[in-house]
Amino acid sequence: MSFREKSTWITFVLLLIVFGYYFVSVAAQMMHPVHPHTNFFMLFLVLLVIIVVMEVVLHAIAASRSPNEARKPQDEREALIALKAKRPAFYVLMTGAFLSVAVAHLGVGVWPLINAMVFAIWLGELTNRGAQLYYYRREH
Amino acid sequence: MAITNNIRRLRFEHGEMTQQALADRIGVTRQTVNAIEANKYSPSLETAFRIAAVFAVALEEVFQHQGPAPDPK
Numbered sequence: 001m002s003f004r005e006k007s008t009w010i011t012f013v014l015l016l017i018v019f020g021y022y023f024v025s026v027a028a029q030m031m032h033p034v035h036p037h038t039n040f041f042m043l044f045l046v047l048l049v050i051i052v053v054m055e056v057v058l059h060a061i062a063a064s065r066s067p068n069e070a071r072k073p074q075d076e077r078e079a080l081i082a083l084k085a086k087r088p089a090f091y092v093l094m095t096g097a098f099l100s101v102a103v104a105h106l107g108v109g110v111w112p113l114i115n116a117m118v119f120a121i122w123l124g125e126l127t128n129r130g131a132q133l134y135y136y137r138r139e140h
Numbered sequence: 141m142a143i144t145n146n147i148r149r150l151r152f153e154h155g156e157m158t159q160q161a162l163a164d165r166i167g168v169t170r171q172t173v174n175a176i177e178a179n180k181y182s183p184s185l186e187t188a189f190r191i192a193a194v195f196a197v198a199l200e201e202v203f204q205h206q207g208p209a210p211d212p213k
Contacts, residue, residue, distance in 0.1 A: 075169050075172050077171075138180075
């Protein structure tokens with residue numbers, strides 16, 4: 001497995017787990033508001049710090065295992081894969097953006113609107129990384 | 141894919157050159173050389189010429205197009 005593919009796996013899994021936890025927490029709170037004063041902004045910030053730290057640590061480990069590859073820029077096939085993966089991710093992001101506008105019209109307040117937008121960005125990035133992994137595996 | 145290649149044979153004929161060695165000489169990853177060799181990825185013209193240059197052969201000796209001939213009109 002190339003360094004870029006490892007890097008894509010790292011980001012995909014971290015995004016899935018860390019922000020997956022955040023959105024499951026938000027959804028649980030919306031359906032069963034047990035703790036109405038849960039500070040989701042603070043939770044979001046903590047998870048953001050966690051994901052940045054984990055990205056740095058895991059990428060450093062991956063780079064230490066293949067230092068020559070990590071130092072080189074992406075090659076033409078990797079660049080093409082990154083480009084091809086942008087297309088489905090764009091459609092997911094745009095759909096999410098329009099649905100966020102719909103959420104704004106429901107008059108639910110600022111925080112649900114922000115969550116809807118972040119959810120759209122999260123899904124778009126998951127699609128981007130997921131599509132890259134699909135192309136890496138299919139063309140391996 | 142309509143484009144096939146003889147890279148595996150050429151590597152063998154050049155002292156059993158590894159995919160990694162070829163990759164290093166043409167500036168791509170070993171996985172990309174593997175994908176080219178398996179006809180799963182068609183390289184850019186620049187990379188195709190670099191591969192031919194490594195083996196010191198003409199481009200046609202490395203890559204062949206298997207599709208129908210172009211319409212002469």
